[in-house]
Amino acid sequence: MSGAAAVAFSVEGETLGKEEKAFFRDCDPWGFILFARNVDRPRQVRALTDSLRDCVGRDAPVFIDQEGGRVQRLRPPHWRAAPPAARFAALWDREPELALEAVRINHRLIAHELYALGIDADYAPCADIRVEGAHDVIGDRALHSDPHAVAAMATAALEGLLHQGVLGVIKHLPGHGRAGADSHFELPVVEADEETLARTDFAAFRGIKGALMAMTAHLVYTAIDRDDCATFSSEVITRVIRGDIGFDGLLMSDDLVMKALSGPLRQRTSRAFAAGCDLVIHNGAMPDMIEIAHATPRLDHDALRRADAALAARRAPDPFDPDAGQAALARLFEEAGLDAP
Template structure:
């Protein structure tokens, strides 16, 4: 049996060799390490876990209770000691773990977890991941971290250089706090305007555009020092069910799959993407059994490994999502996902049950030891490639300088300025003259409306803010209408005001209420500007609005870009990366590529 020192020395040797030849990471040093790992250590490498708390060794009573509930131990370090997992994923307090408070704290937590991992017998460091996609929908690190625009905003900007730089900034800041793997970019092609889970997380509806910008982001994340993860294979862009809550079905034929869904993944593979994440979606044209892709050998091994010739790491989407748990019990899901071709199992519910189920499957021969070694080899190969065996630790003091660095913030704003799309300007209201006026800012989002109002106020306007919520009540609509009477201009922010119920085909309660708000404000006779702050499709249900813009997000940079466009400080350059359909389904209201400019 090797000592930890001798094993660590061998793995450092892997790093030296692989620096000269990327393919050498599959050679003797990694194989030697695998031979000296126990079966339990190998199975541990397959799992990516969440931990509660902001420090590896000292946590609050609430965090300790949650760790005890999930794992039977109290601290994040003890979770690492118990399972020796291959990876950890960070979340905000919104989910519960509350891992992400400040750059120094995150870096300290990362160092503490790496210390716990590397003091184990094998000394194998962790892949530490999160979901920092850009934009405002799926993002984990908040200010002072730089809020780069999201995918669909980048799609509106059409710039490979901007997409690459955006990913580089995100990657650089993640790397600074010890997060070495980002579950991004989203490679889904959003061809379904009713998609409830992807939408602005996608670059758009054109496979070529999505492929170009996904490839650029893969390069950017690598430039920033983190592993990129293209998701959600084989494509989640044409669904009407959110896989967090149910199991969607993609009805694409093989020909449609090849033409629409696969090009971004092929492009990512060509750029050397480190990891591909699975989707909990059914795709019967590849697997008639109806198994979700995460548990489908024809999709993961046949299509991804075979047809696309991908030999990088495959990770599952979270196994605690409805798309997985609705069909597969806790002891079945991880085994079936692994047998299908996945290498790492993310957020398996009931960790003890999942771990022992995989361990038993290997011991019984249901999973071969060779198959287990193949996955462990891919995991160690990625850790070697990312330099984690050489040094998994980060400088916590430096993290404070890197995260939210001035040049990052400047680049974020410059890129955001190139993404806002002026869809409709029938009354010629925009750009606004700089003359002082009374402006009402209303609509969705407490922070969003306040931020819009503050930006307009800085331009010498007198601003009243009346936030009406995601589902405005009649009382709030009446309050906004009353406020409009005393103003010269109304700016309304909407959020998915075109959403329809998948069963009835009618607007959701939220969408109907937002539509009623806009109609009431138009009836006042005041000039009204509507800005769709998330998916750009809102105009399909607000066709009487004379002035409409799409921002594809509500980060501070997106809002500043919106106001700059309103006042003509920036000429709108964004072009729709999706088609805006007519509400009655009779064709396109605004085509892909549409966008107005000044002059």
């Protein structure tokens, strides 16, 4: 038995248009993604997520990028300004156990806001290691430069999100941290040898526990595949992501319209699936979505199994007082002699 179309689509604005509603009913995407252009105030966001699910007639997952720091679609005055990951790296260097608890509480706070809006999946945590001299597209989004620290804090982040009813998506497999360019605008090429990658970038992801979903990186790793970026490389996905790292969850592409990729959208979509991605994601207009839909299969076999396993992990949020959580987060930093976020 096959499932929904193996894609998560975005929308143009703060409400759904008639054309979008008809398209989503016909295409039946597995999930949806919200961006800053879709967000105004809490009641509006909740109405949008409800209408998206109404289009497909089921409790489809709704995703957003809410890491904290530079990458958060929900911002003040209606939502908390969550700290960047680098703040937790500084805390780890003082008191690792305090850092783990702080990451967990921070992600409970994030998820508490998301769940109230009908958003039940977050493109977080970013588990790319911080590498000196690399492009700052990751930079302070990285939890640490030490892969053990990254894995431990990323695991805590996933736990915190799930406590409040939100699934996390680890990114960007198998590692974006040492890229010398921003894949939103050009294709980065990483020339580190495989041994170095295996004990650093790959090790950070290898050590994460409880990850059910992950996103690929639009990067070329010359030691693995000189021709294709990870999203389009069966060698990277099979040998590294599924093999070395051992990730057996739902693997989705990064955004197909990013400038790191080339070629028509229909071709990009086909290449991602041929390489081994289970799902593709898209941030763009209706003509793009139509192109992608033509090349997108229904979820089936292992991809359907992984998608079903992710959705089966969804749960009602635990009781949680966000004011008490914010106070506890501040105390953890102060206990280590750091300013509260």
